[in-house]
Amino acid sequence: MTPPLLEVDDLHVSFATDAGRVQAVRGVSFALQPGEVLAVVGESGSGKSVTARAILGLLARNGRVDAGAVRLRGRDLTRASERELRRVRGKDVSMVFQDPMTCLDPTMPVGRQVMEPLRHHTRASRAEARAAAAELLDRVGIDPARMRQYPHQFSGGQRQRIALAIALVNSPDVVLADEPTTALDVSVQAQILDLLAELRRTTGTALVFVTHDLGVVASVADHVAVMYAGRIVELGTTREVFYHPQHPYTWGLLGSLPTADTGRLATIPGSPPSLLDPPPGDAFAARNPYAVERDHVEAPPFFDVSPTHRAATWLLAPDAPAVEPPADVSARWDRWEAGR
Numbered sequence: 001m002t003p004p005l006l007e008v009d010d011l012h013v014s015f016a017t018d019a020g021r022v023q024a025v026r027g028v029s030f031a032l033q034p035g036e037v038l039a040v041v042g043e044s045g046s047g048k049s050v051t052a053r054a055i056l057g058l059l060a061r062n063g064r065v066d067a068g069a070v071r072l073r074g075r076d077l078t079r080a081s082e083r084e085l086r087r088v089r090g091k092d093v094s095m096v097f098q099d100p101m102t103c104l105d106p107t108m109p110v111g112r113q114v115m116e117p118l119r120h121h122t123r124a125s126r127a128e129a130r131a132a133a134a135e136l137l138d139r140v141g142i143d144p145a146r147m148r149q150y151p152h153q154f155s156g157g158q159r160q161r162i163a164l165a166i167a168l169v170n171s172p173d174v175v176l177a178d179e180p181t182t183a184l185d186v187s188v189q190a191q192i193l194d195l196l197a198e199l200r201r202t203t204g205t206a207l208v209f210v211t212h213d214l215g216v217v218a219s220v221a222d223h224v225a226v227m228y229a230g231r232i233v234e235l236g237t238t239r240e241v242f243y244h245p246q247h248p249y250t251w252g253l254l255g256s257l258p259t260a261d262t263g264r265l266a267t268i269p270g271s272p273p274s275l276l277d278p279p280p281g282d283a284f285a286a287r288n289p290y291a292v293e294r295d296h297v298e299a300p301p302f303f304d305v306s307p308t309h310r311a312a313t314w315l316l317a318p319d320a321p322a323v324e325p326p327a328d329v330s331a332r333w334d335r336w337e338a339g340r
């Protein structure tokens with residue numbers, strides 16, 4: 001069997017702080033095939049960004065990968081030297097951040113910024129790079145006639161498009177997009193999401209899309225990984241996670257989507273545990289009205305719901321008590337059953 005394009009295998013990441021070691025990512029695993037879009041969702045602090053950054057070796061200085069592997073076509077990037085990683089970044093795997101200014105240089109015309117990674121990673125001549133940059137800018141909806149302008153002359157949405165052009169210029173196999181639409185207003189968000197969907201269709205680039213907003217996921221992702229307190233608690237196709245969710249945390253997240261009829265936004269009461277000393281069981285247990293006793297003491301393994309769907313909750317154990325999920329989740333399950 002050919003290995004997946006990208007495979008994150010039991011990744012553990014921690015940060016040294018004055019208060020102790022923050023265990024930000026605690027055994028995350030997922031795999032990505034060419035052209036696939038995986039959305040990683042979860043509340044603030046659940047470890048989404050750290051997972052994405054760890055893939056490219058972009059952790060803050062106080063962070064380290066404690067265990068696990070990140071394999072790109074079978075090659076472990078956690079063992080790669082900084083020099084090797086620099087070759088991978090922006091070529092095989094590139095990253096787009098919430099704030100496009102993280103990757104834009106305010107003092108350089110945008111056209112040159114799109115040309116630069118091409119010149120750095122390939123033998124393209126100046127003229128070739130300029131032509132490629134113009135074409136790409138055009139594709140992301142930026143008038144190539146504006147190539148000589150500077151980032152401040154563009155709106156936030158336009159800057160994010162330029163950042164995307166930079167990320168895509170070397171036709172990477174994987175783009176890691178960390179909340180790329182969060183800072184944008186809703187209509188611009190929709191445009192960027194459409195653009196990502198189109199680029200994925202036309203280029204076959206795989207995408208890891210990090211977001212705390214489940215609402216934007218359905219339109220872009222094939223698969224969804226739900227993270228809580230440094231772990232994936234549920235992973236499935238987008239349909240499975242939206243219509244047949246199994247982990248009470250996913251139920252809570254779905255419950256916090258504004259519903260079409262009420263527009264009301266529920267939030268999950270309580271707050272996540274400290275990652276300095278994470279609880280021994282399911283980290284969500286303390287906030288989980290459906291928790292069984294075992295959830296408080298022993299970390300649940302993944303239980304398979306289907307070949308593409310798994311969730312880590314003792315509610316799925318063969319001897320678990322039958323639980324009636326909240327009404328909105330039951331309604332989702334009914335739609336799932338009806339659609340099968």
Ligand SMILES: Nc1ncnc2c1ncn2[C@@H]1O[C@H](COP(=O)(O)OP(=O)(O)OP(=O)(O)O)[C@@H](O)[C@H]1O
Nearest residue numbers: 015022024043044045046047048049050060212275
């Ligand atoms: N440099 C650092 N030093 C110490 N702790 C850190 C550092 N970077 C991240 N963390 C911690 O790691 C945990 C995971 O953070 P991460 O940024 O991945 O969360 P997130 O799910 O992406 O949240 P958000 O949606 O707010 O970006 C958090 O508890 C965070 O405080």
